[in-house]
Amino acid sequence: MKIFSKSFWAPIAVSLVFASTLVISSIADAKIFDPQTFTLDNGMQVVVISNHRAPVVRQMVWYKVGSADEVEGESGIAHLLEHLMFKGTKTTESGEFSKNIARNGGQENAFTSYDYTAYFQTIAKDRLEMVMKYEANRMTNLVITAEEVVPERDVVLEERRSRVDNNPRAQLGEQVNATLFTNYPYRRPIIGWEHEIAALDLDRILAFYRKYYAPNNAVLIVEGDVTVEELKPLAEKYYGAIPRGPDIKRERTIEPPARANKRVALEHERVTQERWNRSYLAPSYSYGEGQHRYALQILTELLGGGASSRLHKRLVLDDKIALSAGSFYSPDALGPATFSFYVSPKPGTDMSKFDPAIDEELARLIQDGVTKKEVDDAIDRLQNHAAFARDKFGTGARVFGVALTSGGSIDEVESWPARIAEVTPEAVVAAAKHVFQGTFHVTSELLPKPQS
Amino acid sequence: MGMNMTIRKFVRSCVAVTAVGFGVAFTMQTALAVEVERVISDKGIEAWLVRDHSNPIVTMEFKFQGGGALDPKGKEGLAALVASTIDEGAGDLDSTAFQTALDDRSMTLSFSAGLDSFRGTFKTLNKHRDYGFELARLALKEARFEDEPVERIRTQLISRVNQNSQSPNYRASRKIFELAFGDHPYGQSSSGTVDGLGALTRDDLVNFTQTRLARDNLIIGVVGDIQADELKVYLDKTFGDLPEKASSSGVAKIEASFTGGTTVIDVDVPQSSVQFGQPGISRDNPDFYAAHVLNYILGGGSFVSRLYQQVREERGLAYSVYTYLMPLDSSAAVMGGAGTANARVKETIDVIRDVWKEFAENGPTQAELDDAKTYLTGAFPLRFTSSDTIANMLVAMQDDELGIDYIDKRNSYIESVTLKDAKRVANSLYQPEKLSFVIAGRPVGLSATE
Numbered sequence: 075m076k077i078f079s080k081s082f083w084a085p086i087a088v089s090l091v092f093a094s095t096l097v098i099s100s101i102a103d104a105k106i107f108d109p110q111t112f113t114l115d116n117g118m119q120v121v122v123i124s125n126h127r128a129p130v131v132r133q134m135v136w137y138k139v140g141s142a143d144e145v146e147g148e149s150g151i152a153h154l155l156e157h158l159m160f161k162g163t164k165t166t167e168s169g170e171f172s173k174n175i176a177r178n179g180g181q182e183n184a185f186t187s188y189d190y191t192a193y194f195q196t197i198a199k200d201r202l203e204m205v206m207k208y209e210a211n212r213m214t215n216l217v218i219t220a221e222e223v224v225p226e227r228d229v230v231l232e233e234r235r236s237r238v239d240n241n242p243r244a245q246l247g248e249q250v251n252a253t254l255f256t257n258y259p260y261r262r263p264i265i266g267w268e269h270e271i272a273a274l275d276l277d278r279i280l281a282f283y284r285k286y287y288a289p290n291n292a293v294l295i296v297e298g299d300v301t302v303e304e305l306k307p308l309a310e311k312y313y314g315a316i317p318r319g320p321d322i323k324r325e326r327t328i329e330p331p332a333r334a335n336k337r338v339a340l341e342h343e344r345v346t347q348e349r350w351n352r353s354y355l356a357p358s359y360s361y362g363e364g365q366h367r368y369a370l371q372i373l374t375e376l377l378g379g380g381a382s383s384r385l386h387k388r389l390v391l392d393d394k395i396a397l398s399a400g401s402f403y404s405p406d407a408l409g410p411a412t413f414s415f416y417v418s419p420k421p422g423t424d425m426s427k428f429d430p431a432i433d434e435e436l437a438r439l440i441q442d443g444v445t446k447k448e449v450d451d452a453i454d455r456l457q458n459h460a461a462f463a464r465d466k467f468g469t470g471a472r473v474f475g476v477a478l479t480s481g482g483s484i485d486e487v488e489s490w491p492a493r494i495a496e497v498t499p500e501a502v503v504a505a506a507k508h509v510f511q512g513t514f515h516v517t518s519e520l521l522p523k524p525q526s
Numbered sequence: 527m528g529m530n531m532t533i534r535k536f537v538r539s540c541v542a543v544t545a546v547g548f549g550v551a552f553t554m555q556t557a558l559a560v561e562v563e564r565v566i567s568d569k570g571i572e573a574w575l576v577r578d579h580s581n582p583i584v585t586m587e588f589k590f591q592g593g594g595a596l597d598p599k600g601k602e603g604l605a606a607l608v609a610s611t612i613d614e615g616a617g618d619l620d621s622t623a624f625q626t627a628l629d630d631r632s633m634t635l636s637f638s639a640g641l642d643s644f645r646g647t648f649k650t651l652n653k654h655r656d657y658g659f660e661l662a663r664l665a666l667k668e669a670r671f672e673d674e675p676v677e678r679i680r681t682q683l684i685s686r687v688n689q690n691s692q693s694p695n696y697r698a699s700r701k702i703f704e705l706a707f708g709d710h711p712y713g714q715s716s717s718g719t720v721d722g723l724g725a726l727t728r729d730d731l732v733n734f735t736q737t738r739l740a741r742d743n744l745i746i747g748v749v750g751d752i753q754a755d756e757l758k759v760y761l762d763k764t765f766g767d768l769p770e771k772a773s774s775s776g777v778a779k780i781e782a783s784f785t786g787g788t789t790v791i792d793v794d795v796p797q798s799s800v801q802f803g804q805p806g807i808s809r810d811n812p813d814f815y816a817a818h819v820l821n822y823i824l825g826g827g828s829f830v831s832r833l834y835q836q837v838r839e840e841r842g843l844a845y846s847v848y849t850y851l852m853p854l855d856s857s858a859a860v861m862g863g864a865g866t867a868n869a870r871v872k873e874t875i876d877v878i879r880d881v882w883k884e885f886a887e888n889g890p891t892q893a894e895l896d897d898a899k900t901y902l903t904g905a906f907p908l909r910f911t912s913s914d915t916i917a918n919m920l921v922a923m924q925d926d927e928l929g930i931d932y933i934d935k936r937n938s939y940i941e942s943v944t945l946k947d948a949k950r951v952a953n954s955l956y957q958p959e960k961l962s963f964v965i966a967g968r969p970v971g972l973s974a975t976e
Contacts, residue, residue, distance in 0.1 A: 127580050128910040160829070169839070172829040177897050179904015182829070196908055225842030233845035235797035236865045240694060298911075343794070344692035347685045381625035390678070391622060397682045421681065451630060458632030461651060465581045467911035 106460065106488050107470035110302040116318040117290030119478065120309050123297040123470040131202050131298035132468050134194040135209050136475040139286035142188040142259035142409060143324060150230065150266015151282050153186040154274055157226050159193065163215040168222065171208040178204065188260055189408040190479035199299045203308055210312035213287055220276045227274060234265050242342040243349065246520050249338050254353050254516045258329040258409050288319025293478045297471040329355065329410050332514035339519040349520040350417040350428045356403060356509045358411035360481030367405040369505035370413065372497045374403040375452040376444060378415060382451065388435055395423045408480045413509050425519055436510050444499045453495055460491065560910055562920065562930050565754045567761040573746035574920040574930065575757055578913065582652040584750035585913035587921050588645065591743040594716025595641040595777045600725055603718015605639035606683060607726055608734045612637055614675035616664035621675040624661070633658050635665065641716045642855045644738065652751055663764045666739055671731045684723050694799035694966035697791050701964040702801045705789065706782040712857060740772035741765065747920025749913040781805065782859045784962040788875065790973065791966040798871045798967025802878065804960045806851055806858030809926050815939045816951040817851060822898045823890045825849030825862055832885065836877050837864060843874045871969035879958060886956035889949030903937040
C-alpha cells in the first residue's frame with residue numbers, strides 16, 4: 075500500500091527481474107540492458123544504464139554485505155545499520171539527506187538481503203550530482219550516537235513484529251530456513267532474531283560499518299537519462315575521492331549435504347487456509363554445480379511457472395486437490411539457492427496427498443524427460459517476461475546490483491538470453507536429477523489449529 | 527501489509543488518483559515531453575493515448591464506473607467474482623485454453639473490482655497484439671463462466687475472506703469503514719462476504735457483464751508502441767459491441783460519519799494494528815490541491831512527514847505511520863494507519879492526536895509548505911518512467927475531468943496554494959474531535975469495546 079522506508083525486502087522479487095532480453099530476431103546477439111561500466115582507482119565499480127524515456131535518473135549504491143555476512147550472535151546488524159545510514163555524518167545533520175531529496179522531488183529507500191545492502195534515490199536528472207554527493211559522503215563518514223540507536227532499534231523491532239510475529243506464514247518461513255540450512259548463514263532471518271536485535275549496540279554497529287562500507291566493496295549503478303560521459307566525472311569527483319579500504323574477503327561456511335528429509339508444521343489459530351511447501355537446496359550463480367542454473371530456470375518454468383505448467387495441470391485441474399500450485403527457483407545467491415514447490419490446498423483436502431503427487435511428477439519428469447516443445451515454450455515465455463522487465467524503470471539497476479553482489483557479472487546478465495536459449499530437454503532432466511535425485515528436502519505445512 | 531487484495535487495490539487506486547492531482551515540472555531544466563492524444567474510433571470509442579516507442583509493448587488500462595459498492599444485498603462479492611472469472615474461458619476457449627493462450631504469449635489481461643470501479647489491465651508484446659485484443663474482446667463479451675473455474679475461484683475468494691478475517695490490519699480497516707459508512711454500500715467490503723460469494727449464480731455473473739460493462743461508463747488509457755490509427759481499429763473490435771448504456775449509476779452520496787471514538791477489537795497478536803480516519807474532501811472541491819499538499823506534510827511524505835518524525839523518528843513507536851486522502855465517488859475520508867507493540871498503543875494514539883490537533887489549529891509553516899511544493903512538483907516526472915503509471919494517469923485524468931492538458935497544468939495548481947489557503951484548509955479539513963481510531967490487537971491500557 076505504501077513503501078515504508080528502509081525496509082528489508084525478501085529477495086524473491088529479484089528473480090523475475092533476472093529475466094530480460096529482446097524478443098526480436100537473433101537471440102544470441104541480443105543485448106539486454108547494454109550497460110557501460112568502468113572501475114574507479116579505489117576499486118569501486120560503476121555501471122551506467124542509459125534510458126532517455128523521462129528526464130529522471132535512479133542512483134543505487136550496492137554494498138557487498140548482507141545478513142549472511144554477520145557473525146553468530148549479531149543477527150540483524152546489517153539491516154539495523156541500513157536504517158541508521160539515514161542519520162547524520164561528519165558534515166551533515168541527521169535526516170538532512172532525506173529532507174533534501176524530498177525538497178527536490180526525489181524518492182528514496184534502501185533494502186537489505188542475505189548477500190547485499192542497497193540504497194537508492196530516484197530524482198530529476200539535474201539533481202543527480204546532489205544525491206551522489208550525499209551518498210558518497212555517508213559511505214565512510216556516518217556519525218551515530220547511542221541515543222539514536224535506541225529508538226531506531228525499537229522501529230526495527232516493530233518492523234519484525236509487523237512482518238513476522240503478527241504473521242503465522244512468515245513465522246513458518248523462518249522455521250523452514252532454519253531447518254533447510256544446517257550450517258549456512260541463510261538459516262538466520264535477514265531482519266534478525268528478536269533477542270539479538272535487542273542486544274545490538276553502537277560499538278558493534280560501527281565496527282560492522284567500518285569493516286564493510288568502503289568503495290572497493292561497493293558498486294555504483296545509475297539508470298536513466300544519463301550517459302557514461304556525463305556520469306564519469308561526477309563518479310570520480312565524489313566516489314573516487316574516498317580512500318580504498320582494506321581488502322574484504324566474504325567468509326562463508328559450507329553447507330554439508332543433508333542426510334534426512336525434514337518436516338516442519340505450524341498449527342495456528344489465525345490460519346484458515348492451509349499451505350504445503352517443499353524445498354530443496356540447489357546450485358546458484360556462485361555455489362555448487364552452477365552449470366545447471368540455466369536449465370533449472372527452464373525447469374521451474376515448465377514445472378510450476380503458471381497456467382501452462384505441469385503442476386497447475388496436475389494438482390489444480392486434473393486431481394482438483396489444489397487452489398493453486400507452482401514452483402520457484404532463482405540462481406541469485408552467493409550461497410546455495412533453493413528450489414521450492416508450493417501448494418494452496420483445496421479446503422478439505424487430505425494434506426498427505428501432496429507428497430506422493432510431487433514425487434510422482436518428479437519421477438515422471440526424470441524418467442520420461444520433457445518435450446522439446448515444453449522447453450521451447452518455456453524459453454519463449456522467459457524471454458517475453460524479459461521484454462516486459464526491460465520496460466520497467468529500475469529493473470536494469472536491480473538486476474546488475476544483485477548479480478554484481480552475488481558472484482555474477484555483467485556478461486553473465488547480458489548473455490542470459492543466449493544461455494537460456496541453449497537449454498535442451500536433456501539438460502533439464504540432468505538438472506532435475508542433480509537437485510531431486512538422492513537428495514533430501516524440507517516439507518512444511520501451515521495448518522489451522524484444531525478446535526479444542 | 528496483511529490487507530485483503532481487493533481493498534489494497536482499491537486503496538492504491540485512490541492514492542493514485544489523489545497523486546494524479548498533481549503535476550508537472552517545477553522549473554525543471556529538462557522538459558517533460560509527454561503528448562496525450564485523444565483517439566476516437568469510428569464507432570465513437572474514446573481512448574487517451576501516449577505513444578512511446580522505447581519497447582515493442584502496448585499497455586492499456588480501462589475502467590468501468592461502478593464497482594463492489596453496487597453489489598446487491600445478499601450478493602456481496604459479485605463484482606469481485608466477475609473480475610476473477612471473466613478471464614477464465616470465453617468464446618471457443620475453455621478456462622485452461624484461455625489462460626494458456628495468455629500465458630504462452632506472456633500477455634497480461636486481468637480485472638479487479640474496487641468500491642467504485644471495475645478495472646481491466648492489458649499488456650502485450652506487439653507481436654501478439656492482434657490476438658491479445660481479441661482475447662480482451664472475448665472476455666468482455668463472451669465469458670463462459672463454466673462451473674469448474676467458477677467454483678475453484680469462488681473457493682479461493684472465500685478462502686481469502688476467511689484468512690483476511692484473521693488479519694489485524696484487515697479487521698481494523700474493515701471496522702473503520704463500517705463505522706464511517708454504516709449500512710451504506712461503502713460500509714461493505716468490495717471483496718465480498720462468505721455468504722454473498724456463496725450465493726452467486728452463473729446468471730448473476732452473466733447479467734453483470736451484460737448490464738454493467740457498457741460504453742457510457744467506460745474510460746480507456748493506452749501507452750506504448752502503437753499509432754492512433756492502429757488503436758482505433760482495436761478499440762472498435764474490443765469495445766465496439768458493448769451495450770450503449772450501463773444499467774446502474776453510482777451509489778447515494780453519504781457523509782462519512784466519524785465520532786472521534788476509539789474502538790478496540792480483541793486479537794491475540796503482539797503488535798496492534800492502529801487505523802484511523804475522519805471526514806475528507808472530494809476530488810472536485812477547489813481546495814483539493816491544498817488538501818493534497820497538507821496531507822503530504824502531515825502524513826503522506828514518507829520520511830519527512832510530521833507523523834513520521836513524531837511517531838517513528840523521535841520515539842521509535844512504529845515502523846510505519848501514514849495518512850492519505852480517500853476521495854470516493856460519493857463520499858470522502860482522510861485515512862491513516864500505524865502498527866505498534868501492544869504496550870505502546872496508547873502513547874502512539876496520544877501522539878497522533880496531538881499532532882493532528884496542532885496541525886488543524888495552526889496549519890503548516892511557510893518552510894513546510896515550500897518543501898511540500900517542491901517535492902510534489904519535482905516528483906511528478908517520476909510518474910513517467912513506466913507505462914503502467916502513465917496509463918493509470920490517463921484514466922484518472924478522464925475520470926476526474928482534469929482536462930487533456932492536465933499534465934502541463936498540474937504543477938501550477940500546486941504552486942498556487944498559498945500559506946493562507948493552507949492554514950484555512952487545515953483548519954476546516956482536519957477535525958481532531960472527529961478523528962476516530964480502531965485498534966485490532968491487545969493494547970495495554972485500552973479496554974476492548976467489542
